Amino acid sequence: MKPTTSISTVTICAAGIAAVLLSSCTSAIQRNKDEKKRVTSPYNPYPPGILPGDLNSEVERVLREVDLVENRALARWHALALPIVRGQPPTLQNTGTEAIETLGELMNFDRNMSPNRNQACMSCHMPYAGFGGPIPSVNLTIIAYPGTAHFRVGKRTPQRHAYAPFFPVLQYNQTQGLFFGGNFYDSRATGVLLRNPDAEQAQGPPVDTQEMGFPDTACVAFRLTTAAYRPLFELVWGAGSLDIKFPRNTEAICDIPGGASTFRGNTMPIDLTPEDRTKANDAYGHWGQSIDSYEQSVQVSPFSSKFDAFLAGNYNLTADEMAGFELFNGKGNCNSCHLDGRGTTLRPKQHDTGSAATVNPLFTCFGSANEGVPLNPRNAFYYETTPDSLGFVGNPYGFGYRDLGLGTFLRSGFGSGPNPNSNWTQFAPSVDGQMQVSSARDVAMTPPQCPTTEAGSRPYFQKGFFHNGYFKSLKQLVHFYNTRDKFAFPVTSGHCPPGTIEKVTCWPMPEVKNNIDMTSGNLGLSDKEEDQIVAFLETLTDGFTRPYPNIDVFTGTCMTCNPVTDPNCSPSRQGNGSLIPTPPLPSCASVICSAPPATSPPIP
Amino acid sequence: MNKTLARDLNMNTLLLKLAVTPAVTCLLTSNPIAAQVSPTTPRAARVQITQGPAIEMNKEFLTIVRWTTNNPGASPEHYGVVHYGTDPKNLSETAKSPIRLNPDHASTVFRVRLDNLKPRTTYYYTVGSEEANGTDDGAKSAVKQFTTPGESQRAGRSRAWD
Numbered sequence: 001m002k003p004t005t006s007i008s009t010v011t012i013c014a015a016g017i018a019a020v021l022l023s024s025c026t027s028a029i030q031r032n033k034d035e036k037k038r039v040t041s042p043y044n045p046y047p048p049g050i051l052p053g054d055l056n057s058e059v060e061r062v063l064r065e066v067d068l069v070e071n072r073a074l075a076r077w078h079a080l081a082l083p084i085v086r087g088q089p090p091t092l093q094n095t096g097t098e099a100i101e102t103l104g105e106l107m108n109f110d111r112n113m114s115p116n117r118n119q120a121c122m123s124c125h126m127p128y129a130g131f132g133g134p135i136p137s138v139n140l141t142i143i144a145y146p147g148t149a150h151f152r153v154g155k156r157t158p159q160r161h162a163y164a165p166f167f168p169v170l171q172y173n174q175t176q177g178l179f180f181g182g183n184f185y186d187s188r189a190t191g192v193l194l195r196n197p198d199a200e201q202a203q204g205p206p207v208d209t210q211e212m213g214f215p216d217t218a219c220v221a222f223r224l225t226t227a228a229y230r231p232l233f234e235l236v237w238g239a240g241s242l243d244i245k246f247p248r249n250t251e252a253i254c255d256i257p258g259g260a261s262t263f264r265g266n267t268m269p270i271d272l273t274p275e276d277r278t279k280a281n282d283a284y285g286h287w288g289q290s291i292d293s294y295e296q297s298v299q300v301s302p303f304s305s306k307f308d309a310f311l312a313g314n315y316n317l318t319a320d321e322m323a324g325f326e327l328f329n330g331k332g333n334c335n336s337c338h339l340d341g342r343g344t345t346l347r348p349k350q351h352d353t354g355s356a357a358t359v360n361p362l363f364t365c366f367g368s369a370n371e372g373v374p375l376n377p378r379n380a381f382y383y384e385t386t387p388d389s390l391g392f393v394g395n396p397y398g399f400g401y402r403d404l405g406l407g408t409f410l411r412s413g414f415g416s417g418p419n420p421n422s423n424w425t426q427f428a429p430s431v432d433g434q435m436q437v438s439s440a441r442d443v444a445m446t447p448p449q450c451p452t453t454e455a456g457s458r459p460y461f462q463k464g465f466f467h468n469g470y471f472k473s474l475k476q477l478v479h480f481y482n483t484r485d486k487f488a489f490p491v492t493s494g495h496c497p498p499g500t501i502e503k504v505t506c507w508p509m510p511e512v513k514n515n516i517d518m519t520s521g522n523l524g525l526s527d528k529e530e531d532q533i534v535a536f537l538e539t540l541t542d543g544f545t546r547p548y549p550n551i552d553v554f555t556g557t558c559m560t561c562n563p564v565t566d567p568n569c570s571p572s573r574q575g576n577g578s579l580i581p582t583p584p585l586p587s588c589a590s591v592i593c594s595a596p597p598a599t600s601p602p603i604p
Numbered sequence: 605m606n607k608t609l610a611r612d613l614n615m616n617t618l619l620l621k622l623a624v625t626p627a628v629t630c631l632l633t634s635n636p637i638a639a640q641v642s643p644t645t646p647r648a649a650r651v652q653i654t655q656g657p658a659i660e661m662n663k664e665f666l667t668i669v670r671w672t673t674n675n676p677g678a679s680p681e682h683y684g685v686v687h688y689g690t691d692p693k694n695l696s697e698t699a700k701s702p703i704r705l706n707p708d709h710a711s712t713v714f715r716v717r718l719d720n721l722k723p724r725t726t727y728y729y730t731v732g733s734e735e736a737n738g739t740d741d742g743a744k745s746a747v748k749q750f751t752t753p754g755e756s757q758r759a760g761r762s763r764a765w766d
Contacts, residue, residue: 173641176679177736180641329708336680336706339642365642365680369704485715490665518684518701518715522660522668 042150043388049580050380051151052137058556059123059146062134063111065553066120069127070109072550077102077232092236097293100236104294106229107287113223114148114212115257121205121212121291124158127550129463130442130542131161131300136462136559140578142380143469148213149257152394155210155381155403155415156185157469162542163439165198165296167366172424179406179427180366185435185467186409187368188417198295199288204417206287207267209259210394218270219254221283222246237286244276244283261391299549303360305441306539311360317539324536327529332481334533336519338363338440363440363540368406369517370433372484372510374493375402376468377582397589399582402512402603403468404592407432411595429600433512435467444474444538447554454534454571459558462575468511472575474534476503479572482530483507485521494581502579504572514599534571642680645707651676651741654711657731659750667718667752671731673743675712679736680705684714688729692747695728726751 044051052058083092083099092099107113111120124145126134133139144154169191170182183189183201191197205211206220214220224233225242234241253269256262263269272280294300309315317325328334341361382401384394395401401415409416410428419425443465444453450461454473465471470493471480480503487507489496496506510516525533542548561569568576587593593603656671669686676682683702687695701716714733721727728749733741 168641174737175644176642176681178642178679178681329706333706333709335708336704337642365704367642367681369702485661485666485668488661488663488666513717513719515702516717517704518668518717519703521715 041389043152043384045386046151046380046383050142050378050383052135052141054137055135055146055151058135058137059150061556062123062126063118063120065126065134065555066109066111066122068553069122069550070106070111070120073102073105073109074228077106077229083235096236099232100290100293101297101299102294103229103232103236104290104292104297105299106227106232107291108294110223110227110229112227113206113214113220115214115219115255116148119148119212121202124205124211125161126554127300127548128445128447128552128554129160129461130445131295132442132445133158133464134554134556136556139464139469140462140472140559140575141378143376143378143464144210144380147208147211147257149388149390149392151380152210152213152257152384152388152392153380154208155379155395155401156467157464159183159185159436159438160442161295161300162442163301163362163364164201165196165292165301166362166439167197167364169195169197172427178367179424179431182436186405186416187436188409188419190420192420194285194288196289196292199285199292202288202291202295203284207258209257209392213257213259214254215256215258215260215263216253216268216270217284218244218246218250218268218272218277218280220287221280222250222254222270224283224287233283233286233290236290237283241279241286242283244279245273246276247271257390257392259390259392261387302542302546302548304542304545304548306541306544308360309545310539315544318535320532320535321539323529324532324534325539327525327533328536331525331529332478332523332533333519334440334481335363337365337367337369337437337517339365364437366437368431368434368436370405370435370510370512370515371466371481371520372433372513372516373466373468373470373480374508375511375582375585376470377493377580378578379468397592398586400586400589400592402588402592403435404432404512404599404603405467406434406436407514407599408592411597413595414589414591426597428597430515432514432599432603433510434515440537441540442542443540444534445541445543445548445551447556447558448551449554450558455559455561455563455569455574456571457563459560462559471503473571474537475530475571476574478525478530478533478537479503480507481520482523482525483521492582492585494579501573502576508582512603514601514603642704643707644679645675645677645705647678648674648676648741650674651733651743653731653743653745657729657745657748660715662750662753664723664753664755665720667721667750668715669718669729669731670713670715671745672711672713673733673741675705675707675710676733676735676741676743677705677707678739680707681736682712682714682741683734683736684716685732685734686716686718686729687732688718688727690725690727692728692749695730695747721752723752723755 081095083094083096086093108121125131143157146153168181170187172179183197189197189201191200194200207214207217250270306315310317381395382399385398387393407428410419410424412419446461450459452460453463465477471477484507487505489506491508493508496502500506563569588603651673654672657669660670661668683700686699688697689695699716699718728747730745730747732744
């Protein structure tokens with residue numbers, strides 16, 4: 001064969017091969033673009049008025065704030081003195097603690113931990129809200145936050161991260177007949193594997209279909225390999241800990257939100273070898289542990305409130321704050337669940353002469369309770385009954401969904417997680433409707449420019465309280481504890497009888513009637529006494545003894561109203577302008593309310 | 605640039621920065637874990653009903669029975685128990701509601717919900733209480749009675765307990 005012909009043949013073949021490869025590559029890129037295009041097509045099954053009008057701009061606003069804090073954390077990392085590895089076992093001496101806490105902070109504020117690179121953990125948990133929900137209009141309306149796939153939305157308010165790390169591993173206490181510990185409202189982050197519920201909570205949102213939304217937990221490790229802070233990760237968790245042979249299609253997979261029909265229910269679509277899957281799982285565990293380390297630090301949980309100063313003798317509670325404190329322990333009986341560190345069983349005729357707690361009380365018992373909160377029809381979750389552009393359906397049961405909280409988790413039920421302990425399942429009927437007792441600390445935290453959570457003559461930061469955000473002010477929350485049964489009506493929200501005012505003189509019926517805690521409901525508190533308890537709750541806000549880090553990054557707008565012209569411009573009626581009538585409720589979906597062991601009594 | 609080289613360069617850059625950057629005042633310290641759960645307190649030698657039982661609320665859709673005892677102690681979660689029925693000699697129905705003891709308090713208020721009773725019906729009842737594991741506190745009332753309102757009646761008596 002003449003060389004020229006050979007060269008020509010090779011050239012043709014090479015060109016042909018290149019053309020095929022280019023075609024394949026182009027097809028892959030096009031498929032990826034098509035997927036991205038589908039991903040970015042907004043999902044909007046909601047009736048008009050359900051989504052707040054400023055949702056897109058507010059989500060973008062929070063992302064800018066997330067990036068700002070991330071940059072601060074990067075600067076802090078770069079200024080960190082290198083820890084010295086010493087001892088046996090080898091330990092990062094001196095700045096090892098700061099290293100892991102800074103790593104956790106960087107992870108929390110990394111928007112790349114989502115398929116569309118548009119959602120960080122902190123998109124829903126910003127410092128100025130006590131690491132709770134950062135968008136006032138969302139808190140007022142849909143109460144849960146859109147995930148990476150807009151507008152898939154979850155079903156509960158974002159819990160505050162502050163003091164969450166102190167919850168113990170979920171346990172059933174035989175003597176007390178109660179569950180304690182875990183994270184999430186339904187305690188499904190048990191801590192069973194990492195021995196730390198807060199760390200396991202941090203593992204949830206990255207793969208929650210309605211939140212950060214990765215389709216595979218290995219995507220966390222995958223995105224960590226390209227994270228700016230990868231060197232810090234490997235400093236803390238070991239060189240080579242991210243050396244994983246990811247298949248070539250990993251990037252394409254991790255760009256698609258979980259739950260997409262293309263995955264056909266497969267929760268591990270990335271085809272890793274067993275060894276690499278283990279490495280990816282280890283990285284996923286270290287992700288959670290790093291975040292927990294940050295959340296346990298003084299950046300998040302500093303015990304720097306007025307109340308802490310009071311305990312140390314450095315602050316005198318005002319008359320109303322002290323009155324509220326005494327009511328909290330006395331007639332209000334709040335500290336039976338929101339433990340304030342005191343507690344002495346008194347004998348007859350004995351008077352309580354004990355002083356306030358000298359330890360740092362967490363204002364929770366780590367347990368759960370059903371307070372009989374009404375169903376909130378504003379919750380976007382009820383409307384997600386149709387598939388999005390990826391074929392995912394968030395809630396096929398619509399208003400047939402009932403949030404049984406811990407009860408659903410113990411049954412490994414819809415919308416919760418797998419229960420790792422079959423010995424617990426039998427207790428499900430006794431805990432149906434129960435939600436975790438949150439720490440009361442930082443319940444009133446707001447950005448400095450919006451000095452209160454309560455509507456009135458001052459600018460305020462709108463929050464949503466309890467798991468379904470039904471309560472829009474601390475006043476309403478306390479009033480509910482005080483009068484839930486006194487003003488009970490057999491109606492759903494939006495249908496209070498004429499002559500009554502919802503949340504003032506009318507409380508709709510509980511979403512779940514089973515196991516309602518009767519410690520509260522008719523406390524006999526006066527209006528002033530309710531206000532005093534609110535004043536006391538406000539003393540639990542961190543940032544008094546020293547500044548609360550990153551509380552200054554809120555760039556949104558405080559809400560304002562005119563109490564003269566707006567009848568709902570008061571803490572008592574706050575948010576009532578956004579009430580909507582609950583549609584006729586279908587029976588509870590059998591997959592929820594008929595799952596064994598059966599609810600007792602049956603839930604309609 | 606492959607990932608290993610990029611990582612090495614990043615690490616070298618980090619080390620260089622660390623070498624020339626003064627130490628930062630430690631801003632991040634860990635907090636001591638202050639685990640706390642509701643305490644199990646000593647069981648009272650004797651539990652007695654000191655007030656009630658009485659009907660706190662008697663609406664067409666909800667009746668609440670209320671009574672007070674000395675603090676029974678033991679498990680922090682307790683249950684008020686109402687045995688009731690339309691025959692005073694056969695109180696065949698049972699309603700239980702959880703309450704949370706407060707170890708600071710010398711007395712404990714028990715309140716139990718009775719949902720979906722029949723209208724215009726006289727019910728007889730006794731009350732008692734038990735720990736979370738079902739151990740009876742030992743206090744039990746005499747048989748008492750109440751009559752539910754009719755369906756056409758609006759909310760019945762409901763008052764805050766003094």
